[in-house]
Amino acid sequence: MYTLKKSLGQHFLKDENICHKIVVALQEHPFEQLLEVGPGGGALTKYLLQLPNIQFKAVEVDDEKVVFLKKTYPQLADKIIHQSFLDIQPPFDGAFTVxxxxxxxxxxQIVFKILEWRDQVNCMVGMFQKEVAQRIAAKEGNKVYGVTSVLTQAYYDVQYLFDVHQNCFNPPPKVMSGVIRLTPRKAPLEIHDHKKFFMLVKAAFNQRRKTLRNAVKPLFTEEVLKDDIFNKRAEQLRIEDFAALTFRMQGSSANAK
Known part of the structure; x- marks a missing residue:
């Protein structure tokens, strides 16, 4: 068998019903190429390998799990990328699901990596610590709405699918988990400059108790900063508000808007 490594944050899914629910959620958005992140003991992998007409790859950093997976599922022999997900390049040409x-x-960090690959990742179904899943899905005005919420929802529609109890894992984590699904926004945002957008959102929430005017002062001219929107705090702004502000940032060609 294999050992569990706390250093790698390993809590392996053992509940067959949850595995089925994840696969069902995955199949609601058709795909031809699929990447599994952190297959571990293969609880989910065994179902993913049964999906017809799919190019499948898995990325796993743990040496011991790679050996176990290849031994248990011989068809994985040439399908495992033995690296950290955070270090790899996109594993497929064209669109794929994660x-x-x-x-x-x-x-x-996995979410931010997917955001880097947003031109290729057309769906993600992932299990997170519940509070992280809730943060990604949070809307403006919610106390957990923040950088991850805005940056993810700028490019993807987020659906919180279901909770997962601690007892569904080995070993049980100390917290509940949640499964979410990301799919490309049905209404794409107009963003003047994506790097500036990231900079703006991070600056705004870095001092979230301050008004936007004080938090993002260096990014705008004094004239633009007179606008009433800067009286608000970051958590009060919609994703669309942040996107619109990128056209008014210093160095943008549309400061007049």
Whole structure:
């Protein structure tokens, strides 16, 4: 068998019903190429391998799990990328879907990696610590609405699908989990400059108790900062508000808007 490594944030899914629910959620958005992140002991992998007409790859950093998976599922022999997900390049040409019971210690970094690959990732179904899943799905005005919420929802529609109890894992984590699905926004946002958008959102929430005017002062001219929207705090702004502000940032060609 294999050992569980706390250092890698390993909590392996053992509940067959939850595995089925994840696969069903995955199949609601058709795909031809699929990447599983952190297959671990293969609880989900065994179902994913049964999906017809799919190009499948899995990325796993743990040496011991790679050996176990290849021995248990011989068809994985040339389908495992033996690296950290955070270090790899897109594993397919063209569009692909991502699925996984994500290691909790890098789950937010996984989301940001998917945002980097947004031109290729057309769906993600992932298991997160519940509070992280709720943060990604949060709307403006919610106390957990923040950088991850805005940046993810700027590019993807987020659906919180279902809770997962601690007892569904081995070993049980100390917290509840939640499964969410990302699909490309039905109404794409107009963003003047994506790097500036990231900079604006991070600056706004870095001092979330301050008014937007004080938090993002260096990014706008004094004239633009007179606008009433800057009297608000970051958590009061919609995703669309942040996107619109990118056209008014210093150095933007549309400061007059």
């Amino acid at each position: 699925v996984g019971n994500f290691p909790y210690n890098i789950s937010t």
